[in-house]
Structures are given as structure tokens and as C-alpha cells.
Amino acid sequence: MDKLVIEGGKPLSGTIVIQGAKNAALPILAASLLAEGTTTIDSVPHLLDIDVMLNILRELGCRAEHTGDTVVLDTTSAHTSHVPETLMKQMRSSIFLMGPLLARFGEVQVYQPGGCAIGERKIDLHLQGLQALGAEIEEAHNRIVCRASKLVGADIHLSFPSVGATENIMMAAVLAEGRTTISNAAREPEIQDLQRFLNAMGAKIMGAGTDTITIDGVGELSPCRYKVIPDRIVAGTVMVAAAATRGQVTLQETQPAHLSSLIHVLRRAGVQIVVDGDIIKVGSSARPKAVERIVTSPYPAFPTDLQSQIMVLLALADGVSILKETIFEGRLKHVDELSRMGADIRVDLNAAFIRGVPRLYGATVEATDLRAGAALVIAGLAAQGRTVVEQVHHIDRGYDRIETMLSRLGARITRTSPVPNMPNN
Numbered sequence: 517m518d519k520l521v522i523e524g525g526k527p528l529s530g531t532i533v534i535q536g537a538k539n540a541a542l543p544i545l546a547a548s549l550l551a552e553g554t555t556t557i558d559s560v561p562h563l564l565d566i567d568v569m570l571n572i573l574r575e576l577g578c579r580a581e582h583t584g585d586t587v588v589l590d591t592t593s594a595h596t597s598h599v600p601e602t603l604m605k606q607m608r609s610s611i612f613l614m615g616p617l618l619a620r621f622g623e624v625q626v627y628q629p630g631g632c633a634i635g636e637r638k639i640d641l642h643l644q645g646l647q648a649l650g651a652e653i654e655e656a657h658n659r660i661v662c663r664a665s666k667l668v669g670a671d672i673h674l675s676f677p678s679v680g681a682t683e684n685i686m687m688a689a690v691l692a693e694g695r696t697t698i699s700n701a702a703r704e705p706e707i708q709d710l711q712r713f714l715n716a717m718g719a720k721i722m723g724a725g726t727d728t729i730t731i732d733g734v735g736e737l738s739p740c741r742y743k744v745i746p747d748r749i750v751a752g753t754v755m756v757a758a759a760a761t762r763g764q765v766t767l768q769e770t771q772p773a774h775l776s777s778l779i780h781v782l783r784r785a786g787v788q789i790v791v792d793g794d795i796i797k798v799g800s801s802a803r804p805k806a807v808e809r810i811v812t813s814p815y816p817a818f819p820t821d822l823q824s825q826i827m828v829l830l831a832l833a834d835g836v837s838i839l840k841e842t843i844f845e846g847r848l849k850h851v852d853e854l855s856r857m858g859a860d861i862r863v864d865l866n867a868a869f870i871r872g873v874p875r876l877y878g879a880t881v882e883a884t885d886l887r888a889g890a891a892l893v894i895a896g897l898a899a900q901g902r903t904v905v906e907q908v909h910h911i912d913r914g915y916d917r918i919e920t921m922l923s924r925l926g927a928r929i930t931r932t933s934p935v936p937n938m939p940n941n
């Protein structure tokens with residue numbers, strides 16, 4: 517297993533362009549199945565989750581090449597709608613195959629998806645949405661089979677604005693007969709990106725970014741070329757890292773509107789943020805101030821995917837902060853690891869009470885999930901001494917070579933890989 521070794525205490529400094537968004541690229545790759553032919557997607561980062569998605573698409577019969585940041589995907593010879601259990605288990609986003617495969621083949625066989633252990637993560641809203649469109653669903657143990665000789669538009673109200681369920685329903689409804697309306701839909705920027713992509717293929721979707729999305733079914737979709745939006749969570753991770761190390765970083769080609777809740781919190785913590793068009797400048801030279809209360813909630817509120825990273829800044833702040841996680845019940849595992857680095861944090865149910873300390877100290881810590889891992893990297897960059905972050909494969913799910921990205925900003929961070937056993941002569 518790879519490890520990251522970080523010599524802390526050096527402020528980040530420099531200019532960076534952020535990778536394309538994992539959470540936009542994954543549903544877009546799955547949605548490419550809806551059109552027969554060759555679709556080209558630009559700005560696709562090199563991540564473990566993207567590799568898994570491309571392997572699934574190949575297993576279904578597609579041809580997929582990921583060269584530089586561009587994926588060329590030929591879906592013409594896709595011949596099965598059965599996703600193997602071993603691949604389903606490798607990530608949560610394998611569930612995105614359900615909507616497009618059902619729409620294209622009238623039948624799909626999947627299994628309960630895998631992914632980071634951050635909560636129960638049910639898929640009931642996905643299944644209820646597909647049922648409303650006319651699918652018959654059989655569930656036995658881990659296996660789920662959905663069948664529909666014809667999908668028909670419906671009014672679907674989500675009891676919670678689930679990102680994945682909104683996307684799966686959109687992808688199934690584009691080829692359905694008639695109009696589908698999703699109310700209490702998730703409003704995340706990645707949903708708007710999926711709408712733009714599907715419309716570029718010929719779909720008729722309106723409303724993404726609001727809580728009501730309308731999809732008028734069309735007869736067929738055509739392949740297109742599309743560029744994925746920048747990753748707001750990676751951008752946010754770099755912004756927090758700049759603030760925690762008291763550095764000066766400029767992020768170029770960003771979409772600052774996607775980061776407004778983070779910008780608001782960073783400003784409350786005393787971090788200087790200048791937004792100029794698509795450029796964000798982050799600067800900090802003093803100890804951050806505590807932020808009384810931050811609550812994670814669906815977009816546009818503070819994102820759960822930045823909760824662990826902002827906790828590191830608050831762990832170094834002057835005063836007591838409260839950070840409440842409302843989306844995933846198991847997403848505070850990084851607290852124990854941060855405590856090993858000297859943080860003073862107490863957890864009560866889903867709330868973390870953070871008493872800031874003047875400094876953190878390097879330690880050997882374990883990434884328990886993707887964003888927890890990113891938080892430990894930030895802690896290591898800000899800490900005094902050497903930090904070793906283990907279980908880096910979690911971080912590789914969402915950050916395209918995090919050590920290369922941070923080294924460009926002056927961080928002292930290297931990856932070590934285990935030496936393979938040499939056979940005895």
C-alpha cells in the first residue's frame with residue numbers, strides 16, 4: 517500500500533489549475549451509454565474511480581481510451597446490461613449505470629454498490645424513481661434486476677434531495693415517453709453539468725440547479741464532445757490547505773459560485789479571499805479564527821465533502837468551533853487521527869466540538885475514507901515535523917496524484933510504494 521510522507525510547516529504558494537470534477541465525470545461517463553457511437557469527454561481526471569467506471573464500460577462491450585485528460589468512448593458494441601458484482605463493489609458510483617442501461621436495453625442487472633465506509637448509503641430513492649418510470653424491480657440478496665419494456669414519464673418527488681438518485685432518474689427519463697418532473701431534486705453543480713451534457717446529446721432537460729427538473733423524453737440521443745466542470749471539492753481542499761499553512765495560492769479557471777459556502781466560512785475564519793472572474797486568490801498569514809457553527813447540508817449549503825478538510829483549519833483556530841455533519845452518519849472518523857496529531861476535538865453524535873490548538877504535530881495516520889485522507893494531508897502540511905499518511909488508495913479515488921499537485925505549490929510531500937518481493941534465484 518502506498519504512503520504519503522509529508523514534511524510539514526511550509527506555507528503553500530503559487531498558482532494552480534484544478535482537475536475536472538470526479539462527481540461530474542462519473543455520471544457523464546455512464547450517461548454516454550445512452551447514445552450509440554463515439555463520445556469524447558475532456559477534463560477527465562486520472563482517478564481510481566474513473567478507472568473503475570471505464571473498466572465497467574469495457575466489460576459491457578464499450579471501447580474506452582483515457583489519454584491525457586480526454587476519454588474517447590465508443591458505445592456501439594455495448595452488448596450486455598449486466599454489471600459484474602466485483603466491479604459494482606469497487607465504488608458507489610457504479611450505481612450510475614442503472615439508469616442508462618435500463619433506458620438503452622430495457623433491463624439491467626446490478627448489485628449493491630461499494631464505496632467509502634461513511635454511512636449506510638441506501639439506494640431506495642434510486643429504485644423508487646425507476647419504479648415510478650415503469651420499471652419492475654426484483655431484489656434478492658445483493659442482486660438487483662430492473663426491467664421495463666417501455667419507460668413512461670412520471671412526477672417523482674424525492675423525500676431527500678439525493679444527488680445520485682436525481683442523476684439516475686434524469687438518465688433513465690431522457691429516453692422515456694412523455695414528461696418526467698423531479699421535485700425536491702438535488703441542486704449540486706454536477707447535476708447542472710449532467711443536464712448540459714445530456715442536452716448536448718439531444719435531450720430536453722430544464723431546471724437543473726433548481727429543486728424542480730423537467731425532462732421531456734426524446735426518441736434517441738447522439739454522441740457529442742463535452743468538457744467536464746472543474747472539481748469544486750479539490751479546489752476547496754487546496755483553498756483550505758493554503759489557509760492552514762498560512763500560504764498564498766491562486767486558483768485559475770475555477771467556478772467561484774460553486775464554492776460560495778466555503779468562501780463564506782473561510783472569510784469568517786479571517787482568511788483573505790479575492791475573487792476575480794474565474795480566479796480565486798487565497799491568502800493567510802495569521803492564526804485562523806474559530807467559526808462558531810458550520811452545518812453540512814445539500815448544495816448550496818456547506819458540502820459534506822469539505823467537512824473533514826475545514827475541520828483541520830478549525831483545529832488550528834483561536835477559539836472553539838462546532839461542526840455538524842448531517843449527510844453521512846459515519847463521516848467523523850478522521851477525528852481520532854487528527855487527535856493523534858495533537859488536535860483537541862470532542863464528538864457528540866454528529867457534532868464535533870473543536871478547541872483550536874496553536875499547532876499540530878506530525879504522526880503516522882490512516883486515511884479512513886477519501887476526504888478524511890485529504891484532511892490528514894492538509895494536517896500534515898500544516899503540522900510541525902513529519903507525517904505519514906497510510907491507505908492512500910482512498911485519496912486516489914478523488915485526487916489526481918495529490919502529491920504532484922501539492923508539490924507544484926511548494927509542499928514537501930512524496931509518495932512511497934512498497935518494494936515488490938523479488939523471487940529467490
Ligand SMILES: CC(=O)N[C@H]1[C@@H](OP(=O)(O)OP(=O)(O)OC[C@H]2O[C@@H](n3ccc(=O)[nH]c3=O)[C@H](O)[C@@H]2O)O[C@H](CO)[C@@H](O)[C@@H]1O
Nearest residue numbers: 539609637638639640641642677678679680681821843844
Ligand atoms: C459521485 C458523487 O456524486 N458523490 C457525491 C454524492 O453522493 P450520493 O449521490 O451517494 O449522495 P446522496 O445525495 O444520494 O446521499 C445523501 C444522503 O441520502 C441518503 N440516501 C441517498 C440515496 C438513497 O436512495 N437513499 C438514501 O437514504 C444517503 O445515505 C445519504 O445519507 O453526493 C454526496 C452528498 O453531497 C457527496 O458526498 C458525494 O461525493
Ligand SMILES: C=C(OP(=O)(O)O)C(=O)O
Nearest residue numbers: 608609631632821886887
Ligand atoms: C463521498 C464521495 O464520493 P462517492 O460518492 O463517490 O463515495 C466524495 O467524493 O467525497
